[in-house]
Amino acid sequence: MTASPSSRVTIKDVAARAGVSKGAVSLAFNRKPGLAEATRDRIFAAARELGWEPNLTARSLSSSRVDVVGLAICRPARMLGLEPFYMEFVSGVEGVLTEHSCSLLLRLVHTVEEEAGLLESWWRGRQIGGSILVDFRADDPRVAAAERLGMPVVAVGHPSLTGSLTSVWTDDATAVTEAVRYLAALGHRRIARVGGAAALGHTVMRTAAFDAAARTLGLAGARQVATDYSGEAGARATRSMLTAAPADRPTAIVYDNDIMAVAGLAVAAEMGLAVPGDVSLLAWDDSQLCRLTHPTLSAMSHDVHGFGAEAARTLFGVITGSGPGSHPVPTPVLTPRGSTAPPRG
């Protein structure tokens, strides 16, 4: 109400109004002992009346702890918007950050080198207290960067990719194996996989797991291809697979995200193939999108929100100095819906 128009209330004003020193106000606001109850109340009242909130910039300058964590995402903008994954992940991260009254500094970058540079810059400039790293690739430069800087970091990726960094990860290999087993159990022999970006570590692992599972099950007709995760690439890959001679054509396709599976569904429709009659489709991640198609998409489903939350929680662990560790989150589970069935004939 009486908030001064050119609002520049500082701790000094509050101190003056409460008739105490700056130090006392600081003590009160940081809930530290050594202040009489009455004084504390007086200080809070004064602050409320003036509409004062501690200047976090000043606070982090002197206390040298920063209530901001960084997240840089490195994917082309076109794909980002479409991938429900990231927003859900971010919302999971947010939930936990908010509990700690911490904020998220977000940046979209184009290359992993740019990202490494950005992280260094953020850290050196004391803009962030730590960071969440996603989309690991083999020999990822961020591992060395984070180690060299001594920056608290949680790496979202398999421990084999993240070096000495604390990691949070899902067991992609097991999930891929389960997907293949499921389709094989339905009777499929020619199973294909439309994978994500080949440069990404988890794509490599899924590819290897797919190969291994196919070999174990003796599936001669298994094949896979890498894409860039975009719907267009998914459509292209699907089209190329489904135009093969009927005897070579896969009867089931696993996708690395849901967007590509949706695109695959459209391609099947466009080619006059029935799903799941002529070809079964299995999506990955399982956002709501999978329930909005006809037929609905079976998927390897995954609590992405919880994944983000776990990453954030783990980061707080790292910041408060718990040793490095590996934090698996639940393996994606198969959620059968309308797009998978035994092959015809």
Next chain:
Amino acid sequence: MTASPSSRVTIKDVAARAGVSKGAVSLAFNRKPGLAEATRDRIFAAARELGWEPNLTARSLSSSRVDVVGLAICRPARMLGLEPFYMEFVSGVEGVLTEHSCSLLLRLVHTVEEEAGLLESWWRGRQIGGSILVDFRADDPRVAAAERLGMPVVAVGHPSLTGSLTSVWTDDATAVTEAVRYLAALGHRRIARVGGAAALGHTVMRTAAFDAAARTLGLAGARQVATDYSGEAGARATRSMLTAAPADRPTAIVYDNDIMAVAGLAVAAEMGLAVPGDVSLLAWDDSQLCRLTHPTLSAMSHDVHGFGAEAARTLFGVITGSGPGSHPVPTPVLTPRGSTAPPRG
């Protein structure tokens, strides 16, 4: 290389190494005049050798300008992930921010009141230098909050909703009118609209525009309904419309985003109705999703990335003190694809 292990390099270290004072280093790094070329070089060399970057916290404390802008988004997490809109918008914002070496502070909130509180807190705590506000509703509390605080802000929404704040907006009314005219021109008389959240200002405007257009064109069978933007709600609304008696059933449906249109497409398929034969569908926003379905979705398309970029540019304008203003961005244009055609019979 020789970066000190417990990296705590400050401006003082750089000054010492270059044999100058702190002030000189500051001058050099802010590209201010008054330093000899040679000295400047020496300073940069020293900084490079020590791996120093200015501490932005300290900088903004003394210069009282903050290189961070805030963005709070107020929608349920489930919907956020799905809406390609936000990530595309954010990526547009990012592009411009990066040019100004500015960062984005992102937060997902649950209510508009919470958002108003958060903005106040960010601003009071000098965490942000300004903010982008989205999803305006009637009598939005953020208008008063931003005015009271004197915080530089750009409001993404129609000027009629954003009070005295500088606004960036698309002409939804015109776009809705164009959509209706197009469908009417194809021969449709029973046109329906599946709208977004009724509480949002632009939903209200689109609803009014739809009514007006239907009246002007003498479309007796026009009807519309509000949803929460989720695919499920879109499916439900579509189902309810398409189960009407054939004589009452709409022959064309306009959706307020693409997710609902995709869901609508699935519902039509599930009910055995041909698109566009039995019913035409028209999406809004036009992310890539519209090209991934079969048939592809006609849409009112919209450069969302550019929209975000314009919002960010405008915010910089506000921060540097240009007066309030209204910045329309291009009206969504009709992009006909496979989901719209003249009604059968």
Next chain:
DNA sequence: CGCACTCCCTAAACCGGTAAAGCCCACAAC
């Protein structure tokens, strides 16, 4: 009464930069 011991609180030194005022010196003009 003196002394130790709490309990509350203040004063002052930071944190790492920026900004404005000031100092020194070379060179030019009168």
Next chain:
DNA sequence: GTTGTGGGCTTTACCGGTTTAGGGAGTGCG
């Protein structure tokens, strides 16, 4: 030989908090 003049750099006072050393008042005890 003064007296500008201005380029090049240093000094110093902040910015708005946190933190620590320490001081005064009150209490218990010998």
